Amino acid sequence: MKIALTYNLKEKDESKPPDYFSEFDSEATVNSITSAIGKIGHQVLGVNVSKSDLFTYFKKNPVDMVFNIAEGKHGRFRESEVPAVLDYLNIPYTGSSSFSLALALNKALTKKILKAENIPTPNFQVFSKGSEEMDIDLKFPLIVKPNCEGSAKGINKHNVVTNKADLLQVVKETIKLYNQQALVEEFIEGKELTVGVLENGKCKTLPILEIDFENCKQSGEYFYSWRMKEYQGNTALGLVPVFHCPARLDKEVEERVKDVVLKTHRAVGCLDISRTDIRLDKNNVPYVLEINPLPGLDPKESNFPIMAYAAGMKYEELIEAIIKSASERTGFN
Ligand SMILES: Nc1ncnc2c1ncn2[C@@H]1O[C@H](COP(=O)(O)OP(=O)(O)OP(=O)(O)O)[C@@H](O)[C@H]1O
Numbered sequence: 001m002k003i004a005l006t007y008n009l010k011e012k013d014e015s016k017p018p019d020y021f022s023e024f025d026s027e028a029t030v031n032s033i034t035s036a037i038g039k040i041g042h043q044v045l046g047v048n049v050s051k052s053d054l055f056t057y058f059k060k061n062p063v064d065m066v067f068n069i070a071e072g073k074h075g076r077f078r079e080s081e082v083p084a085v086l087d088y089l090n091i092p093y094t095g096s097s098s099f100s101l102a103l104a105l106n107k108a109l110t111k112k113i114l115k116a117e118n119i120p121t122p123n124f125q126v127f128s129k130g131s132e133e134m135d136i137d138l139k140f141p142l143i144v145k146p147n148c149e150g151s152a153k154g155i156n157k158h159n160v161v162t163n164k165a166d167l168l169q170v171v172k173e174t175i176k177l178y179n180q181q182a183l184v185e186e187f188i189e190g191k192e193l194t195v196g197v198l199e200n201g202k203c204k205t206l207p208i209l210e211i212d213f214e215n216c217k218q219s220g221e222y223f224y225s226w227r228m229k230e231y232q233g234n235t236a237l238g239l240v241p242v243f244h245c246p247a248r249l250d251k252e253v254e255e256r257v258k259d260v261v262l263k264t265h266r267a268v269g270c271l272d273i274s275r276t277d278i279r280l281d282k283n284n285v286p287y288v289l290e291i292n293p294l295p296g297l298d299p300k301e302s303n304f305p306i307m308a309y310a311a312g313m314k315y316e317e318l319i320e321a322i323i324k325s326a327s328e329r330t331g332f333n
């Protein structure tokens with residue numbers, strides 16, 4: 001097959017805030033996927049979505065399928081842009097539809113669906129101004145997040161608050177800085193888990209990944225904040241989370257987590273691949289924080305490949321499984 005890889009490459013621009021390009025992919029990721037698709041035996045074309053007019057590009061360069069990891073260019077529905085264009089051009093692509101990508105990018109809307117499906121997710125309130133009355137049922141500590149970002153953008157340790165004055169301050173800052181609603185959630189103390197779903201023939205979970213921040217305490221960071229993600233592995237900064245895959249869980253808890261994750265993948269309508277972030281509370285209730293239909297695929301750094309390796313897959317096999325899942329769905333082989 002002739003496959004185009006659609007991506008947004010990280011850029012360097014000192015005039016932008018430090019987390020501006022965090023969602024975008026590194027050259028290492030793009031090169032690794034390109035080389036994996038080539039090794040599988042397909043012809044591959046790279047398309048940096050930030051620099052391309054997709055309509056013109058695909059008219060000039062017809063392809064059989066797109067391997068999509070692009071985060072899109074603008075606004076609240078940016079991850080939907082590429083799938084929407086590909087649907088218009090009738091080109092099959094890997095991964096979720098524009099609908100699921102837009103939904104998952106809106107954390108509060110996703111949580112409403114999860115609640116309707118009886119999937120545990122932390123209690124929450126959305127603030128549009130910062131002057132709203134606080135919901136009296138919400139229990140501190142709370143965490144404030146931009147409602148429509150990823151890669152932990154706008155999520156730092158001072159976003160965890162223990163009183164109303166701090167809450168409203170951080171809510172206002174978040175709304176202003178990210179020009180969007182702020183999501184306020186109960187902060188779930190407990191194990192951090194993330195779980196990959198790969199629909200290779202069947203909709204299946206990969207071994208659960210537990211991320212342990214115990215070793216990072218001296219750095220002052222204690223959860224998967226932006227700083228933790230950005231500088232993960234930096235020993236001088238003490239940002240050295242320990243990964244356990246499979247996670248250290250009882251069989252029964254493991255099954256409960258996997259069940260919740262598969263239900264989440266289906267409730268949001270994800271296809272081929274997704275990664276769901278979970279916090280396990282002291283009663284072992286798995287609370288879904290969010291689902292990522294475009295999980296990072298850096299072969300060394302990203303959570304999803306770590307889970308695939310624990311399942312015995314090589315990087316090429318992971319990429320092949322995603323293509324196979326999409327091919328079977330769309331009728332290509
Ligand atoms: N309600 C919560 N309780 C405890 N920790 C939380 C909560 N919400 C967020 N966190 C912490 O902040 C991290 C980032 O939050 P979240 O996954 O919602 O943001 P994101 O930017 O979409 O992440 P990603 O980088 O996976 O795209 C979580 O992995 C977790 O460590």
Ligand SMILES: [Mg+2]
Nearest residue numbers: 152277289290
């Ligand atoms: Mg997350």
